[in-house]
Amino acid sequence: MKQSKKILSKLYMALVLAFFYLPILYTVVFSFNSGRSLTRFDGFSLRWYEKMFNDSSMMSAIFYTIAIAVLATIISTIVGTIAAIGLSNSKKVVRGIMEQVNNLPIMNPEIVTAIGLLMFFSMLGIRKGFTTMLLAHVMFCIPYVMLSVMPKLRSLDPNLADAALDLGATPWQALVKVIVPQIMPGIISGALIAFTMSFDDFIISYFVTGNGVNNISILVYTMSKRVNPSINALSTLIILMITIILVVVNVVPIIKEQREKKKKRAQLQEEA
Amino acid sequence: MKQFRNMAYPYIVWSVIMIVLPMLMILMYAFTQKGNDVLTFRFTIENFLKFFSDPIFLDVLRRSLWVALLTTVLCLLLGYPIAYIISQTSGRKKILLVMLITIPMWINMLVRTYAWVGILQDKGLINTLLGYIGIGPLPLIYTDFAVVLGMVYNFIPFMILQIYTSLSKMDKSYLEAASDLGANKVESFIKITLPLSLPGVISGITLVFLPAVSSFFIPKMLGGGQYVLIGNVIESQFLTSGNWNFGSAISLIMAIIIMISMYITKKVDKTGQKEGGR
Numbered sequence: 001m002k003q004s005k006k007i008l009s010k011l012y013m014a015l016v017l018a019f020f021y022l023p024i025l026y027t028v029v030f031s032f033n034s035g036r037s038l039t040r041f042d043g044f045s046l047r048w049y050e051k052m053f054n055d056s057s058m059m060s061a062i063f064y065t066i067a068i069a070v071l072a073t074i075i076s077t078i079v080g081t082i083a084a085i086g087l088s089n090s091k092k093v094v095r096g097i098m099e100q101v102n103n104l105p106i107m108n109p110e111i112v113t114a115i116g117l118l119m120f121f122s123m124l125g126i127r128k129g130f131t132t133m134l135l136a137h138v139m140f141c142i143p144y145v146m147l148s149v150m151p152k153l154r155s156l157d158p159n160l161a162d163a164a165l166d167l168g169a170t171p172w173q174a175l176v177k178v179i180v181p182q183i184m185p186g187i188i189s190g191a192l193i194a195f196t197m198s199f200d201d202f203i204i205s206y207f208v209t210g211n212g213v214n215n216i217s218i219l220v221y222t223m224s225k226r227v228n229p230s231i232n233a234l235s236t237l238i239i240l241m242i243t244i245i246l247v248v249v250n251v252v253p254i255i256k257e258q259r260e261k262k263k264k265r266a267q268l269q270e271e272a
Numbered sequence: 273m274k275q276f277r278n279m280a281y282p283y284i285v286w287s288v289i290m291i292v293l294p295m296l297m298i299l300m301y302a303f304t305q306k307g308n309d310v311l312t313f314r315f316t317i318e319n320f321l322k323f324f325s326d327p328i329f330l331d332v333l334r335r336s337l338w339v340a341l342l343t344t345v346l347c348l349l350l351g352y353p354i355a356y357i358i359s360q361t362s363g364r365k366k367i368l369l370v371m372l373i374t375i376p377m378w379i380n381m382l383v384r385t386y387a388w389v390g391i392l393q394d395k396g397l398i399n400t401l402l403g404y405i406g407i408g409p410l411p412l413i414y415t416d417f418a419v420v421l422g423m424v425y426n427f428i429p430f431m432i433l434q435i436y437t438s439l440s441k442m443d444k445s446y447l448e449a450a451s452d453l454g455a456n457k458v459e460s461f462i463k464i465t466l467p468l469s470l471p472g473v474i475s476g477i478t479l480v481f482l483p484a485v486s487s488f489f490i491p492k493m494l495g496g497g498q499y500v501l502i503g504n505v506i507e508s509q510f511l512t513s514g515n516w517n518f519g520s521a522i523s524l525i526m527a528i529i530i531m532i533s534m535y536i537t538k539k540v541d542k543t544g545q546k547e548g549g550r
Contacts (some may be wrong), residue, residue, distance in 0.1 A: 009357045016354055020376050023387030030390060038390035079283060086280025101287050104295060109486035111503055112523050115510055116294030119301060139290040171275045200380045220382040224493055235383040242378050
């Protein structure tokens with residue numbers, strides 16, 4: 001009875017994981033298809049990769065996606081961290097209101113945020129394109145950075161900065177040498193969230209962009225209306241990139257931890 | 273540390289301009305008519321009347337709610353067991369399983385949705401497999417089935433992770449106490465595990481329902497050009513027909529419906545927790 005239950009739960013888990021990974025695998029396999037078909041595999045070839053690298057619209061989409069993700073991450077991480085430090089020292093009322101305001105882009109359906117920004121940019125008369133897309137990405141990334149920095153600030157000892165100031169540090173030194181190193185893990189995870197949010201964004205980018213500035217998501221959306229296997233090549237490239245980033249982010253801390261453990265063990269042995 | 277307080281001011285200004293102002297613009301556009309500039313600002317509820325008096329739009333609204341509801345229920349029914357199974361494992365296996373659920377979420381939604389276009393074709397993978405056992409080909413792509421499948425596929429990780437988090441926070445000693453007091457496994461699941469995982473279920477429901485009701489690229493990619501949900505209507509009002517007033521009104525209607533449904537789920541959650549506490 002118990003055995004059969006275990007097998008059943010394992011089977012179910014396997015089915016769901018297959019459901020998760022089948023489309024990803026399918027994309028990768030068909031990116032190497034020599035034919036045009038999305039359903040019949042004719043043989044191995046790299047022609048869609050060749051086509052992708054020669055397609056200027058695909059290359060520029062990759063460029064814009066990365067450029068905007070990097071810029072939006074840097075700006076939103078810096079601004080978000082500064083704002084979080086400021087707010088954590090502000091009056092409770094101000095902090096409460098700002099938390100509500102920050103929740104707007106997180107809780108609102110993306111399409112609502114998108115049309116709001118679209119109308120806002122056109123009211124100001126800003127030319128739709130790189131600038132509007134970057135501004136929009138910075139706008140929706142900052143709240144996520146603040147969400148991951150705020151808890152770290154809350155667990156910080158409030159006397160720490162005061163102690164630094166009493167010992168003669170300038171406020172700037174207290175900030176950079178005492179507070180920021182303490183909240184670094186929150187800043188890094190905030191930056192990571194910001195990067196992936198910006199890298200994967202479709203809806204907001206789709207509404208606020210224009211004049212031929214596309215990111216990968218927009219390109220996939222507009223190209224998917226016709227059969228185009230180079231999309232699979234592009235997708236495979238993205239899957240590869242994300243997998244590498246995820247492996248690095250998840251495996252590096254484990255390796256570091258093991259190394260530190262080894263060091264500690266060695267130290268203990270020496271002491272003994 | 274009052275000297276750091278000034279650091280918040282630039283962001284306060286920024287967020288009023290970039291977050292609050294665009295939201296106010298939606299409100300303003302929704303309650304005015306096209307052609308008005310700031311000087312001849314005229315209040316009207318015509319945009320809302322236009323929506324609610326047209327059976328086509330009401331039909332779209334009904335279908336959007338139905339698809340989102342179906343997606344949410346399916347995510348809950350399929351996702352809960354997965355979250356439960358993961359919470360029962362331990363150590364490395366647990367970390368690995370959580371990672372396997374999380375990885376697809378990091379890969380672009382458009383990319384993952386596009387893959388289904390090939391899989392669901394008449395000569396695609398599923399119909400080929402069905403052909404071997406003598407079924408089909410079934411019409412899969414450009415149907416309700418394809419749209420709901422695409423939504424479940426995209427949003428179920430949110431549900432699983434939310435429920436898993438609340439299950440793993442649960443104090444295992446409650447279950448031991450229940451079994452000491454003579455409850456069998458089914459009883460202790462219904463009386464203890466289920467009520468304690470309710471907060472996760474509720475936030476999972478919100479995280480699935482919200483994007484499902486407003487989604488527009490999944491219906492377009494998997495439902496075909498003729499398949500229209502409320503997100504598609506908003507998209508076309510802004511990007512093709514250019515009627516921003518009407519588009520704003522529709523998105524306001526959608527936002528209000530979402531707020532009401534969130535309020536209801538939270539209410540249900542509260543009463544559920546009270547009963548669970550007893």
